[in-house]
Amino acid sequence: MLRAGWLPLVPEVNPDTIARHQGLIANPNCAAIIIAVPLRPPHRRNRIQRIIAATYQAAPAPEAAMQELRAWTAAYLSGQDYPPRVMAHPYAFNLFSHDTRVDPLTGYNDEETKVMQEIRKIMRDPEIRIGVICIRVPVLRAHSIALRVTFDGPITPAELRDVLATALGVRVVDDVAANHVPIPREAAGQDEVLVGRIRTDVSDPSGCSIAMFVAGDQLLKGAALNAVQIAEILVSRG
């Protein structure tokens, strides 16, 4: 959980706030970072009202979890059982809801609640309405996220691509003819969040909603790189 008084920030999104902030700065949740980095630039031009996200999250960060995914899969392929140590569910060729505690009142788990709260803090807009589902998939590295975003006014995919073309920390990968769009294997090891499948959300006739698919390295931009970037700003203001 985010401690009171700590502010989760992302250098591409909040450079000025980091440079001025006198309190404690936290490294945000990795899924929240990967959602906020590509959405903050368009939000400055055409306010975002609503974000709907479904995550495809890679194995948890500890090496033990990634090792368990590999070991479980190897055991499965050779027809053997694997005794789970780190994960709550069989992980070989399987997926499952994030295993943090589910709030019995809201039905949202702690990971989802954290992602929703932190996106509003990073985006500096407490009014954004957000609904997230967090799912673990048997991927070794990089989180992917399916997004539907509703803006205050109409927006075309071309307009969004124009904004993202110059956005910090973002790379548009959206070659429709070649079907080359963000995939976690290509996001792994990259500093940038990959953004593609950018298209009008046909379920919203107002023309204010865009669907997209993003992928980002949860260990790099989602954690270590972001912390280093925060530290660099703090040192430079020293």
Next chain:
Amino acid sequence: MLRAGWLPLVPEVNPDTIARHQGLIANPNCAAIIIAVPLRPPHRRNRIQRIIAATYQAAPAPEAAMQELRAWTAAYLSGQDYPPRVMAHPYAFNLFSHDTRVDPLTGYNDEETKVMQEIRKIMRDPEIRIGVICIRVPVLRAHSIALRVTFDGPITPAELRDVLATALGVRVVDDVAANHVPIPREAAGQDEVLVGRIRTDVSDPSGCSIAMFVAGDQLLKGAALNAVQIAEILVSRG
């Protein structure tokens, strides 16, 4: 593509239509079936206006594709390259957008277009607004789908659970305390679509939207079983 005059139908949803229909009946797309089976019963009581879906689709049905996922993963685990034969992208511990052709005008691929069209046909309601993204995950069997559904009027998770408790072809698996919700490994081999993570969509303040997560066997209910059930109705009317 759906041929003109063919009607995609699902026995749990359309038993009367199947029994009366004089034209050709098609087995619908497997993802469309898995979405329509749990949504048709609540739709009869509180009309569905909008469906937003993000799929987590298992390996394609041909045994060659499942074999390729296994072989690719085994090669990866032993540090070797794998020459792709069936799939367009590396499949070991990776995921990717469905590899059907993307329409350059709409940005939707053929699988997504088919799912959206067939859900409206199965649900017998051309007015439902639907936005789908179809993603392949490295799962051997059973499709999972994150859904957000907006009804004509307010609905609570408890009301939806009540409707689903008696719905044909559906099993509610939603033990919040144990975090036991639908997972593909448990849906594989089952006739029923598993439904869980049923909660109010907090991004819609009207109280008319519900979020949920479903999993169904794409080879069984999504294909062979559905065809057998259609045949049984056709034979019994004979």
